[in-house]
Amino acid sequence: MNNTLKITFTFLLIGITFFEVYAYNLKQISNNNNLSNSSITDFCQNEKGLMLIGTCDGLNIYNSRDVEIYQPKNENNFLSGSIIDKIIYTNNNIFWIQTYHGLNKYDVNKNTMTHYNEFQKMLYFDKDKSNNLYIINESNCIYYNIYGKSNFKKILLSGVIFSDIQDFFIDQNNVFWIVTNKGYTFTFKSTFVNNELTLIPIKNNFVIEKKIINCFFEDDNFIYIDSDFDLFVYNVITKKKKYITNLKGEILSRGKISSVIKYHDDYLVGFLTNGVLYLEKQNENFIKKETEIKSGIFCLKKDKLQDIIWIGTDGQGVYILSNTAYSIKSNILTNIADKIQKPVRALYLDKENTFWIGSKGDGILKIYDYNANKNIQDCRIESVNTNNSNLSDNIIYKFQKSKRNILWIGSEEGLNYYSYKSKKIKHIDINLQPLQYRYIHDIYETADSKLWLASVGYGILCADIKGTDDNIVLSNFKHYTINNGSFESNYFFSIYAENDSTLWFANRGFGPFHFNNTTCNLDPVFFYNQHSNQVINDVFVVRKDKDGNMLFGTCFGLVKYTDSNKSKIFNSNNGFLNNSIHAIENDSHSFFWLSTNKGLVQFNSKREAFRIYDSTDGLKITEFSDGASYKDEKSNTLFFGGINGFVSIQKDRGPDMAYMPKIHFDKLTIFGENQNISEFIGQNNHEDRLELTYKQNFFSVSFTAIDYLNGGNYTYYYKIDGLSDQWINNGGSNEASFSNIAPGNYTLLVKYYSRTLEKESPVYSLKIRIYPPWYLSGWAYLVYFLFALYSIYMVFRYYVRRQRQHKQELLNEIEKKHQKDVYESKLRFFTNIAHEFCTPLTLISGPCERILAQQGTSKFVTNYVYMIQTNAERLNNLIQELIEFRRIETGNRDISIEKLKVTLETKKILDMFSNLKDSKAINVTFLSAKDIEWNSDKGFFITIITNLISNAFKYTSNNNEIKISLTESNNQLIITIANEGSSILEIDSKRVFDRYTILDNFEKGENNQRFSRNGLGLAISYNMVKLLNGTIEVTTVDNYVTFTVKLPYLEQTVNSDSNLAKITYSPEIIQQKIFNLPTYNFDKLRSTILIIDDDIEILWLIGELFSSEFNIIPLSDSLQIDNVLNEVYPNIIISDIMQPGLDGIELTRKIKSNKETAHIPIILISGINEVDKQIEALEAGAEMYISKPFNTKYLKISVHQIIERKEKLRNYFSSPISSYEMFEGKYTHAEQKKFMHSVMKVINENITNSDLSTQFIADKLGIGTRSLYRKMQDIGDESFSNLIKECRLIFAADLLLKSKMTIDEIVYKSGFSNKVTFFKAFQKKYSCTPKNYRTKNDTYA
DSSP states (O other), X not given: OOSOEEEOEEEEOSSOEEEEOSSEEEEEEOGGGTOSOSBEEEEEEOTTOOEEEEETTEEEEEOSSOEEEOOOSSGGGOOSOSSEEEEEEOSTTEEEEEETTEEEEEETTTTEEEEETTSOSSOEEEEOTTOOEEEEOTTSEEEEEOTTOSOOEEEEXXXXXXXXXXXXXXXXXXXXXXXXXXXXXXXXXXEEETTEEEEEEEOOOOOOOSOEEEEEEETTEEEEEETTOEEEEEETTTTEEEEEEEOHHHHHHHOOEEEEEEETTEEEEEESSSOEEEEEEETTEEEEEEOSOOSEEEEEEEOSSSSEEEEEEESSOEEEEEEOSEEEEEEEOOSOSSXXXXXXXXXXXXXXXXXXXXXXXXXXXXXXXXXXXXXXXXXXXXXXXXXXSOOSOSBEEEEEEOSSSEEEEEETTEEEEEETTTTEEEEEOOEETTEEOOOEEEEEEOTTSEEEEEEBTTEEEEEEEEEETTEEEEEEEEEEOSGGGOXXXXXXXXXXXXXXTEEEEEEBTTEEEEXXXXXXXXXXXXXXXXXXXXXXXXXXXXXXXXXXXXXXXXXTEEEEEOTTSOEEEESTTTTOSOSOOOEEEEOTTSOEEEEOSSOEEEEETTTTEEEEESGGGTOSOOOEEEEEEEEETTTTEEEXXXXXXXXXXXXXXXXXXXXXXXXXEEEEEETTEEEOGGGGEEEETTEEEEEEEGGGOSEEEEEEEOOTTTGGGEEEEEEEETTOSSOEEEETOOEEEEOSOOSEEEEEEEEEEETTTTEEOOOEEEEEEEEOOGGGSHHHHHHHHHHHHHHHXXXXXXXXXXXXXXXXXXXXXXXXXXXXXXXHHHHHHHHHHHHHHHHHHHHHHHHHHHHHXXXXXXXXXXXXXXXXXXXXXXXXXXXXXXXXXXXXXXXOOOOOEEEEEHHHHHHHHHHTTHHHHHHHTOEEEEEESSOOEEEEEHHHHHHHHHHHHHHHHHTBOTTOEEEEEEEEXXXXXXXXXXXEBOOOOHHHHTTTTOHHHHHHHHHHTOSOOTTOOTTHHHHHHHHHHHHTTOEEEEEEETTEEEEEEEEEOOOOOSOTTSTTSOOSOOOOOOOOOOOOOOOOOOOTTSOEEEEEOSOHHHHHHHHHHHTTTSEEEEESOGGGHHHHHTTOOOSEEEEESSOSSSOHHHHHHHHHTSTTTTTSOEEEEESOOOHHHHHHHHHHTOSEEEESSOOHHHHHXXXXXXXXXXXXXXXXXXXXXXXEXXXXXXEEEHHHHHHHHHHHHHHHHTTXXXXXXXXXXXXXXXXXXXXXXXXXXXXXXXXXXHHHHHHHHHHHHHHHHHOOOOHHHHHHHTTOSOHHHHHHHHHHHHSSOHHHHHHHHOTTO
8 A cells, every 4th residue: 555544533633633543543644655546436346355436436456556547458448437436346347337327337457447337327236145236216117237248138127116116225135125215125036037136026125204305225234214313223134123223413403314333342433524423332222423424424333254354535535444452643743832843752651641742842841640641632732942931952862750749850950850849940050170071862760870871972870869859969989981072972862771781772873882881881881893884883772671682773774783793684685664763562462563754664573573653554653762751550551753753552341343355466578568367267177377578588576465454564575386396575565576497387476574463474376388489399309300401401401502692692793793794885885976966966056057147137037047957056065075074984084184274264164154144144253362383184174074063053043042162271272162942862863973874864864954954064074074083072961062173283294385285175155145035915805825844945936837827925933823823824834744843744633633723734845755654744633744855736726626625615514515424315404413312312211101292392492392393304303103103123033132120020120001912022133032032142142
């Protein structure tokens, strides 16, 4: 159990609050102990003792150690309601739980919840001795569930009005009792025939003269309260009725009674809003006694196994009431007229029954006529302090009786005494020059009038007592100290006298000391050599048991010291609450009681067993003070002082019941994950066996002996047969953990020792089977044998495979060389073709120059000829790149290193891109710290810079930026060219310079965009950089693609003006004429074509082609499409696929996904002539895909046909004919078809209704019968009667095939009025009887 509160009758006093245990003991469990809610509605217990607690917010499961809130394992296992009304246990861990919203069947083993939501709201239910369940609800029926079945049956309950029922219960003879609030009862005898319940009314002699206002049933006792508030008990077996008492005054003052229960010969009465009343039997009468429980009470329940009562409260959780062996009273000294709020340090009960309480700062509290069994409010209380007495100070450490008529008082400032003769306190000044003897913590007076004092700081003092009781005089002082009187060494807390000549002194820091009468010295008893923890020498108290063993209370626990100079330590490692032992007293039963910082320990020195008492046992004071204890020899009452009061302990009138519960194995954890142990339990020879796989060999098993009173005082032991023969002391832990257990069969043996009863339990066992992996099973060994036979073959096969692999590696090398040769062949082929292109290009370029030089040539011809010339120059430059690429690849390009003005050369190259920069409005930034001169190959340098700048312009959109910089660092020239635009993926950055990828792309015609060099320019640049021993890389940062070239400083091989230093190849910058697109006139009567292409020449060409017939809207930036469509919707769109920003396919998807623009046809143009690309374009929504180079006439015809087809479709849908559909050879209007759908829906939904008719259909459709007939005539369909009959026949035929209904049931179900009509109609339609139809087609046959 976690934090529980164990108390009994609580009396709230004016001035003092104390909690007392007389004959009964209370433990409290609340939401602080993990209860889901502190309002308890019901309890229910299984045969193992496991308690289910119903609350106003869920279900709780309590096993005496832990409270677990029910957690469903999936969404189907939730409770039907959070407020639980009642719980009944049947058998085999099956609980029935009633909530306002339904009944639930809870299987604890499977952790599943079955819902019966038909049983809601108020109902009465109970079970018989066969565990059958019975329910009475407002339907005036009895529903019953036969044990082991899942369903409920019912029988009518006649003669009983549900609203009159006061209660319903079943006695041990299976007699049903229904009690009404009218004062009479109904009894029935239950019998079962073929699992069908029969109730036979029987007479009973039980007569209630008056109306019942409350009734309860428990252990065959019918407890009820009548209208005169008289409480009666009627035993339904013995037929005897007994009057208990009248509760009128209590009911009128405290309200409605919620529960009454018998406990031994007494009764407990729970009030719904006002606590528990205890009716104690004395002779033949019952005395009413109050209890400390003041909250509302919802339920009272007897425990099945222990002598305890469970009390469910409204807001204070659970109280457990039981017998107890000791009466423990916690006296909290707060809020009194003479306040004592400081810790209690001294206690004493004198012969006048005056109880003396000394505090650390508030002086002395005297309670006159004190009796541990007496209410303190009946006692007179007096406060004594320095203000009203001669007390030397208000810090009191010790009271000690004297042989004289005085009481010794030890305090912070020295020694005082109280004279019973003069009734006054006097101070004795002890001046040991130069010391004033102070801090007196203990006092002992011998028979020969010697006084021994123990001081914290000033050591031990012995003096002779002289003088009278009114004037005590001390003389002949003998001062004993250690370590030369060092203050820190002489902390003596207490004195223990075996007799007047054998004294022990407890020292904090240097252990216990024994006074040597021979040497008159203090002899130490050190534990240095036996224990490493030196706080063991912080000793507060010394005692001796009957066997002569010394007991030392230390800061490290209790030390048991024997004559053989051996010691044992008992502390938190053994189960103590705390290591600090502040005081020790022994009771009359040879038990030693120890006070600690967290409660009390009852210690049996002989058996070395102990029991703990803390807040869970009712202690309101758990932190105690040093040396604050006292034993009253007359009453054998023990007192212990704490920080907020004191505790008294008395032996009670009866011992605890000797209850030794069985151990149950209830939890399993595998690799730290909680599992349902029931799912792993199998049967072996009718014994439970835990079955795990070899992968589950790290596991823990929890075992619990359910004891709601003393479970916290059990010490568990376990061992596992097959692994160890030694019992493992598990302390208070109820979990055994195992790791890396080998497969096999084991037996876990568990037992416990009850420190309360000083008794050991029987040994309980759990079989454990850990299954081996498949490779250790019997058939696996057979496989191993076959494998061994197969090994020779495998070795031979390996050898063969190795030879084949070697051959394959040779083939791979050949294939690799072949692939290289293929690429070289491709390169040679492209180069040769390039050489062949030179002559035709010359014949194209030459005539173009002549035509352009001719004066008077029309502008139309000039534009077309210039376009031819420009693209011929492009093709020629591409040829030169192929030739240069081939020269570098074959190593036929020599390197000539000369001194270059690289800053100047870069500026010259950049100037060649000025037209392109202006046309695209690109901001170019060039940074160079100075005019840099560098040794490099001039041709290589110009080619590298030109290709990288050209690439930057190629991928930079309008109005964006290009950054170029030249720097020197670490003997390297660093060139960076960054352009703002589309990023390069990491995978592409690794392939951008790859020659094989470039050749493949060139061969396939990919990347065919404006200013594209098909990647050859980058490949050439890459190879040139490598030849110059430099590096080149590409990165993308913040939307800037950056090429970084690093060139080392090389030794000059030629002079700058040498003829050898000549440029063999330099990429040509095409200073292309920037076409100025004409301004097209817009005619509203014309159709409109939107042309999208980033190539101005293509825009000009297609625009010129259609400008005479259509409105032309040219668009060079596809990202501006939204701006155009916001102004006008074109009749058709022609777009190139490959363009920066938004390509043609993405553009198509965007337009087609918009309902307002989805109707616009789109033609896509591309230089990629691949089927996959064409399919992708058509799937995106394009109407047509045309490959470049395209035939202009083909394009014109395609545009005309698409526009014409669109116009025809628009004309069709605007004509009336579009409202009709062709169906079964005739035109049907869409509205008529919709109407027929409505008619058929009504017929199909009401096919089983015998009232289905024309009038019924008209009413459902909300029209008149005439209108319905007229609509059907317009459609030309058959009559309604035939239509309904046809539908019913089809429905009947379907039922014949898909159900097991009889023919009569199908006739009724399909809506026919009689069988004759049905059989005739069915025979006519299907040419056979219904029976034959089912026989021929029955799927169930």
